[in-house]
Amino acid sequence: MQxxxxxxxxxxxxxxxxALVGDAYDxxxxxxxxxxxxxxxxxxxxxxSLTAAWLHIRAVRDPxxxxxxxxxxxxxxxxxxxxxxxxxxxxxxxxxxPDSPAxxxxxxxxxxxxxxxxxxxxxxxxxxxVLVVHHYLGLADAEAAIVLxxxxxxxxxxxxxxxxxLRVALEADERTPAVARESIA
Amino acid sequence: MTGRDxxxxxxxxxxxADAQPTAPVDGLxxxxxxxxxxxxxxxxxxxxxxxxxxxxxxAGSSVGVASLWALGLRWSTAIILLLAVxxxxxxxxxxxxxxxxxxxxPTGQLGHLAHELNGDIYVADWxxxxxxxxxxxxxxxxxxxxxxxxxxxxxxxxxxxxSSDSDPCASASVVISDPAGHVVxxxxxxxxRACWSPDSTRVAAWDKLSQNVAIYGIDGVRQRSLALPPGHxxxxxxxxxxxxxxxxxxxxxxxxxxxxxxxxELPFDGGTPRPVPADDPRSTLTxxxxxxxxxxxxxxxxxxxxxxxxxxxxxxxxxxVVAAADRTQRQVLVAAEPGxxxxxxxxxxxxxDRIAFIVVADDAPIALNHPNVLGYELRVVDVxxxxxxxLASAPxxxxxxxxxxxxxxxxxxxxxxxADVTSLWSARTDGSDAQLLVEGSGSxxxxxxxxxx
Numbered sequence: 001m002q003x004x005x006x007x008x009x010x011x012x013x014x015x016x017x018x019a020l021v022g023d024a025y026d027x028x029x030x031x032x033x034x035x036x037x038x039x040x041x042x043x044x045x046x047x048x049s050l051t052a053a054w055l056h057i058r059a060v061r062d063p064x065x066x067x068x069x070x071x072x073x074x075x076x077x078x079x080x081x082x083x084x085x086x087x088x089x090x091x092x093x094x095x096x097x098p099d100s101p102a103x104x105x106x107x108x109x110x111x112x113x114x115x116x117x118x119x120x121x122x123x124x125x126x127x128x129x130v131l132v133v134h135h136y137l138g139l140a141d142a143e144a145a146i147v148l149x150x151x152x153x154x155x156x157x158x159x160x161x162x163x164x165x166l167r168v169a170l171e172a173d174e175r176t177p178a179v180a181r182e183s184i185a
Numbered sequence: 186m187t188g189r190d191x192x193x194x195x196x197x198x199x200x201x202a203d204a205q206p207t208a209p210v211d212g213l214x215x216x217x218x219x220x221x222x223x224x225x226x227x228x229x230x231x232x233x234x235x236x237x238x239x240x241x242x243x244a245g246s247s248v249g250v251a252s253l254w255a256l257g258l259r260w261s262t263a264i265i266l267l268l269a270v271x272x273x274x275x276x277x278x279x280x281x282x283x284x285x286x287x288x289x290x291p292t293g294q295l296g297h298l299a300h301e302l303n304g305d306i307y308v309a310d311w312x313x314x315x316x317x318x319x320x321x322x323x324x325x326x327x328x329x330x331x332x333x334x335x336x337x338x339x340x341x342x343x344x345x346x347x348s349s350d351s352d353p354c355a356s357a358s359v360v361i362s363d364p365a366g367h368v369v370x371x372x373x374x375x376x377x378r379a380c381w382s383p384d385s386t387r388v389a390a391w392d393k394l395s396q397n398v399a400i401y402g403i404d405g406v407r408q409r410s411l412a413l414p415p416g417h418x419x420x421x422x423x424x425x426x427x428x429x430x431x432x433x434x435x436x437x438x439x440x441x442x443x444x445x446x447x448x449x450e451l452p453f454d455g456g457t458p459r460p461v462p463a464d465d466p467r468s469t470l471t472x473x474x475x476x477x478x479x480x481x482x483x484x485x486x487x488x489x490x491x492x493x494x495x496x497x498x499x500x501x502x503x504x505x506v507v508a509a510a511d512r513t514q515r516q517v518l519v520a521a522e523p524g525x526x527x528x529x530x531x532x533x534x535x536x537x538d539r540i541a542f543i544v545v546a547d548d549a550p551i552a553l554n555h556p557n558v559l560g561y562e563l564r565v566v567d568v569x570x571x572x573x574x575x576l577a578s579a580p581x582x583x584x585x586x587x588x589x590x591x592x593x594x595x596x597x598x599x600x601x602x603x604a605d606v607t608s609l610w611s612a613r614t615d616g617s618d619a620q621l622l623v624e625g626s627g628s629x630x631x632x633x634x635x636x637x638x
Binding site: 017021026033043055056113 | 192193195196197199200201202203204208209212213215216217219220221223224225226315
């Protein structure tokens with residue numbers, strides 16, 4: 001079904017393209033948001049990648065790999081978006097009320113997520129992308145390498161370095177006093 | 186956080202929880218609206234090697250590497266493949282087999298449009314649709330313009346200059362790129378249009394240091410420097426586009442003031458520059474040669490004695506003359522009617538059967554410096570029958586300029602200026618189907634696709 005849509009879209013059928021990207025839109029936005037840590041910038045990256053997808057759809061040689069190609073466009077758009085404006089990022093601090101009915105477990109979960117958020121923001125866009133492609137999209141190594149436009153070996157080493165960098169960032173975060181964490185964020 | 190599996194599970198869980206469906210509800214609609222009015226780019230621009238939309242074009246070599254990565258090749262594999270290709274190509278050259286075919290270019294009934302807009306160069310479909318910006322120079326790039334396709338359509342030359350210099354022409358460069366915008370070479374030049382040799386292998390440009398005419402190969406190697414005639418100097422900011430002689434053996438330049446001729450020929454054989462006689466078609470730089478170089482079309486005006494010194498503009502009247510390139514077989518094809526004058530830029534159709542030219546209607550006395558122009562008209566004359574067809578007009582203060590026929594000769598690319606805004610238009614040679622291609626652009630060239638492709 002998707003193969004047929006890709007072939008039709010490649011011949012200029014905009015309705016087929018609409019069906020293709022309509023299915024993928026939410027997933028693309030979530031992926032971009034994970035990499036960029038911003039809804040607005042994710043929306044810009046998705047818009048840019050989908051526009052590029054239509055204009056360059058004749059570059060898709062294998063219709064069965066349309067999804068990988070589309071995600072590759074998205075990753076490139078995220079890289080550009082991340083470098084476009086070197087603005088100071090403001091971390092969203094989720095505060096749980098001291099007497100929250102959610103209890104101690106919920107507070108711990110929130111603390112872990114905040115810690116992950118701060119650690120993840122310390123990574124480069126390339127490191128974030130490799131983690132998102134592997135852990136969120138769940139792509140196999142070969143497919144992930146295609147999406148990231150790198151060799152498989154490079155993907156594996158980059159994944160290892162990104163994981164290590166995140167671990168180091170999390171460990172550093174644990175050693176940093178709370179007041180200092182807010183200023184870093 | 187102990188152990189890799191725990192860490193991975195925690196990270197995956199966080200991604201799942203953090204990836205909330207926050208996509209803007211109208212985001213997809215905006216994309217679809219924006220793309221619905223456009224068409225996918227042709228495959229030759231969309232294939233690996235073309236740049237991503239919004240990204241600066243990359244150099245040719247890096248694009249090739251990117252393509253290899255896209256195929257999942259390692260560096261070592263790529264190097265081995267590269268060596269194998271080099272060996273194959275070398276062997277083929279030795280046995281005289283022409284294996285090195287140029288990169289494939291689009292085929293089709295119409296060529297593609299290269300145009301300037303707001304200081305950038307774009308390559309678009311023939312009708313201006315799907316533009317891709319290809320000049321994206323350094324941060325201090327002040328602008329670029331005058332895109333010119335090579336006669337074989339394989340390369341594009343344009344001017345680029347920096348904004349940091351008070352005199353942009355002093356920092357101008359001639360840039361050679363392939364049709365997808367990948368820069369092949371660039372070299373210094375002055376603010377005159379790059380001039381391609383008839384065989385598409387060389388480019389002539391003014392050299393800023395010596396103020397001579399320099400001949401560059403498309404590999405960027407300077408092959409020759411042609412000196413000006415003795416006693417002449419290039420006046421800064423007052424120079425003209427060069428013209429390649431149709432036989433490929435000399436460059437024609439215009440010097441002002443000059444005697445006995447404005448036009449000089451700078452030969453490649455090391456000979457001294459020589460003035461072009463007034464009865465030679467080449468004595469006007471706006472002479473147009475047919476595609477095979479055997480015929481010339483140009484405008485002749487009344488003798489200078491009939492003009493007044495108060496009128497520096499082209500005089501009234503004028504005749505559109507067709508001749509053989511060797512000056513024989515002269516034939517007056519069109520003569521201006523009273524109150525008209527012919528503009529000095531006729532253009533041949535690809536099959537050399539028609540010529541486009543501009544007529545200016547003017548009822549002001551000849552001695553006035555600022556004639557009361559009534560309007561411009563774009564016309565096409567059939568060389569065999571002399572029948573004239575009017576294609577477009579610009580009454581009042583507007584103006585027209587004809588740029589080029591389409592490769593098939595069925596359309597004409599022209600500029601139309603109205604209220605100080607110049608835009609690109611095209612129309613069929615019968616005057617129908619006039620289309621606005623690019624608003625705000627006055628510099629463009631249609632790609633010529635040779636008949637063997």
